[in-house]
Amino acid sequence: MKALRGVPLLTLLALTSCGIPATGVVEAGGPASGTLPLTPVYFVEDGALVTTPRTTTRPGDPEAALRLLMAGPLAGEGRLDGLSTEVPGVPTAMALPPATDEPGNTPSPDAPTVTVRGDAMTIRLPPGMDGLSDTGVRQIVCTAAAAYRLTRPSDATVTAEVTDGGGRRVTVSDEGCPER
Template identity: 40%
Template sequence: MTARRRAALLAVPALCGLASCGIPATGVVEAGGPAGGVVPTVRVYFVADGKPAPVPRRAVTPIGAASAVEVLLQGPTAEEQAAGLKSLLPLTGADLPTAVPADPPATETPRTPATEAPRAAGAADFAKVTTRGDRVSIALSLPSAGALPDLAVTQLICTAAEAAEAANSGDDPVTVMVAGRDGRRLEGTAARCPAT
């Protein structure tokens, strides 16, 4: 018997043993969507110990200023809250600050109150984000951006600026302008935001 024939005869039982090792044949197993590469993340800013604190979050939509602010307005998770993170931004309609009209002076005849009623809004209605080049505008449903604490405005500016810079991947810093319905503007860039 030749060596070649002997090798062929030994290979046949080995292949049969491997084929019958007890693993059943299966079809295609669905295990979710196709691999998409890197999962997009966005950094949102909450508050810890009276300072802005960046937190990475997974994003389900393309990263941009609007999607980042939307993630920010969802607030910190229960675990993040337990770790001391909080948001100074309204997270529900009940959290929205309302402007209380001042009473007229006693010597003045009362005027008819303004026809604009306080707006009941949820977090989705709280901020409208628009990006144009290296400028991001955040229009708040509040009467004035000044109704928010400075740290809350910083949360918005840092979150929107970093997301817009990541989306643009440009060298120019992004300026974020936050305004209420009165038109008063508060501006800032990512330069005032802590990296860690």
């Protein structure tokens, strides 16, 4: 019986002395990297909506996606640089407003706001963004809904009430938005 009591101690000693030295944290370069997150933004090409992937720091955020839409198409996007937009840019000469959910940032009156409850969105555009065409409204709804679905996949239709800068309200669904 005494011989069996020594077996666990011998096993423990054998396992801990396998020849691998104990070390602390070993610095071996920067953090892991990969592809940057993308969000779909809808522009117009040959009269139809098309999706264009844009790099974002906030995937799944409809407001961040709308700011990318308001920046307009970039050089080199689309076939033969044929993208356009029916969504006006920021109504003032200032740069696009910062994200509102970062510490220290307050909501900008020049930024679109999006409220989501289930599969219903309320999108409010800043003053000066009024008189949108039907295509412009579709660009906004498709962009906001596609961004939202990145982190909350669903087959349900998203319905959005868009209020432009002049107070006009339009209710549209994302049904019929081109696939991403």
